[in-house]
Amino acid sequence: MSEVLVLIDHVDGAVRKPTYELLTIAKRLGEPSAVFIGPAARAGGADGVTEKVKQYGAEKVYVVDDAQIKGYLVAPKAEVLQQIAAQALGNGGLAAILIPSSAEGKEIGARLAIKIESGLITDAVDVTADGVATQSVFAGNFTLTGKVTKGTPIITVKPNSAAPEESAGAGAVVEFAATISDAAKKAQIVASQPRQATGRPELTEAAIVVSGGRGTGGNFEPVEALADALGAAVGASRAAVDSGWMPHSFQVGQTGKTVSPQLYVANGISGAIQHRAGMQTSKTIVAVNKDEEAPIFELVDFGVVGDLHTVLPAATEQIVKRKG
Amino acid sequence: MNIVVCVKYVPDATADRQFESDNTVDRVGVDGLLSELDEYAVEQALQLKEKAGEGTETVVTALTIGPEKAVDAVRKALQMGADKAVHVSDEAIAGSDYVATSLVLAKAIEKIAADSGSPDVVMCGMASTDASGGVVPAMLAERLGLPQVTLASVVETQGDQVRVKRDGDTATEVIGGTMPLVLSVTDQSGEARYPSFKGIMAAKKKPLETWSLGDLGVDAGQVGLAAAWTTVEDTTARPPRTAGEIVKDEDGSGATALTEFLASKKFI
Structure with missing residues (x-):
């Protein structure tokens, strides 16, 4: 053979x-x-x-x-x-x-x-x-x-x-x-700074990805807490990266990472075509967004119209409790 | 210094992109434009020119391959500030894969070099917004026998030395190389400028040449759909996602519903 x-x-x-x-x-x-x-x-x-x-x-x-x-x-x-x-x-x-x-x-x-x-x-x-x-x-x-x-x-x-x-x-x-x-x-690697270990799964390999966007207002704590409760990787939209809230290595989308996890949870992300390019093939998609008109809701299996700053911490608490 | 910046005319990503019956990308039925990701390459080429200063003569040549309408891509580059443009257009090119695309680009760059001096930098975007393979810069470097410094988020030069910062797969890296080289830049490299009114007017007087495969000495049998080293067997539109359940959060109901949903799908 x-x-x-x-x-x-x-x-x-x-x-x-x-x-x-x-x-x-x-x-x-x-x-x-x-x-x-x-x-x-x-x-x-x-x-x-x-x-x-x-x-x-x-x-x-x-x-x-x-x-x-x-x-x-x-x-x-x-x-x-x-x-x-x-x-x-x-x-x-x-x-x-x-x-x-x-x-x-x-x-x-x-x-x-x-x-x-x-x-x-x-x-x-x-x-x-x-x-x-x-x-x-x-x-x-x-x-x-x-x-x-x-x-x-x-x-x-x-x-x-x-x-x-x-x-x-x-x-x-x-x-x-x-x-x-x-x-x-002729092209030399002059310096290399390994990415800081986050203790979370690698973004492109993770079974679950929890992402945050503009709607986080720069506070990723609720996103990270939910990610940890679910054993997930953390992602970010381009808006969040461009605002300097998260490093580029977290970006999901056309010019960032493409992910295809079992579950993708988009929080405060509107769902522009560039973001969809990086996550649209996820098996199950969930979104939390204040704006019920956000295009991300066209993709979701389940969506919550609400403020991620209240919905995520409450959900995280319930998940942690269920997991015992 | 000579800089050639390779740009692509792509179907608008926000439009309804389709495939033709022969499984090639529909490049006529959908409005096209200069790929957004190539605007960053044009911007960095112009910044290299500006950094080189008035004393040194730097020529930025924008190069594209594509059907008649693809000339819009290099026109935009001229409006942004490129000095010259070349549009390679030939019906035989339609349906070319990465391999043939890189061949035509390499031959065009060799002709530009013969006509007006070898490029010190061949600048590319990180990927196109249609095929989004991101492999043409590396293929081009291989064909031209040049080093590649790719996916730069920060570009620094000193004389013929190039240093870039990039977000590698597992590390943040600094890559160094000596010109001539192929350089590709990401969307992190800095906002691309808008053409000014003056730039738009000036662009009309800038040299813009149209070359055929014959001008490049490329045989039509080496390019196009029939010569591709890969074949697309089938294209299928992804079935639209069936509308999911959307709930409004009222007094914490959203969190409970979300948790219930995740549990029902066995994610908890």
Whole structure:
């Protein structure tokens, strides 16, 4: 069976959940081979990357030490994947390359597509066994299915696109020495400030997202308290970010994060098209807004016309009580 | 300094956007405009020019690809303050994917370079508001053999050194690069200016060229729907959400109803 390359999404060797979703999808297409570009020291051991991805079906784990790559943006990783793809093609075939649909992941896919003359599909929310990818476009108003018709399909897949399924893989480690060109080392990461841990789930991966907008008036406490009661991630509308109330990394919408959780609770958010683009595909949508004319109410499964500053704290109290 | 800013003419996101029967985006039946996200790129290009000052000659060239009406996108860029514009228009381009789009852009930039000097900065928006892939800047960098410094929220330059701040996926980063490079900017990079009356009048006299694929030496067989490396099999309008239950909060009833709803859906 042909290999399917899955680029592992991780922070300093801590594997992130989308990796397991990608491996689950990869099993439909062929034999999953995980690609770890990171500190080689984190590959092995009981708590290492190899052990983690094995549990989700990785038959092979390409380990590429990132000592000479770490400080650079996108281009070296595209070269690594190009070289692994060439080796896999020579071995027993390559069915597809799956990459997390993050900002960096999409750009890696973009450079790789040109390098290996292969078609690229971005932001897939599902991929079938025969390689048909589903995308949600035009602010979630259309669902589109498509296929790569040239070369090896390169598909970037959004978080929450599959429920991770455990299955034991061989996890055979292949230490891969990649050659990185000087040209790929021209955009440098000069400084990096890891995002402060909030103790809440990651916004794009969360099962529940509670967001606040202009209607919070800058006070996100009720939003955050409800989020914590529900075990949810906190999001914000562009209006709230532009007002400086929340950092841009919390923004849900066209120019922020796209989320597709089981439950999305929009508080004090009017529901402009730019915001809808980031949350319209959520399974269940709830809104609290003072303005009964707010367009967000056209989307909701349940809505409360009221002041979030009174509704949220009261609801939070009841939820906490019910949870005991 | 030479700056080329790539802009896209897109269907208005607030209008009723549709697909054609061949699954390509309807670019004629819906009013179009310069993509909002590319206005930020034009703005940053103009700010680079202004920072370079009067003494240095900086030329900002706005570049677009698209049907006849797409010329509106570069016209707007000229009105905002770009110096020159190029509109690549050819029926064969219709239905092009990211790959072909980046090819035509790269060839047009090579022609601009041959005609009036190599660009120091190729400026792009973070993504289009229609396909919203955000991959064309990286593809363009790959084709032009340039480094990419993308998704900048703050742009700083000193001579040929570029430093940007960006919100990465897991960290806030500072990225550095040396010109020439491809630079993309987000909507956080700063409000785009409105064309002034003077700017609108001046734009009418600025050079605006229309090039065909032949002018770029690109074979029609390399672009368009038939040459795409991906195919769209089906487009379906998402069924409208069925109207949900809306309650008015009176004396705390809203919170109780909300809690009941969440419990009924097993979220509690």
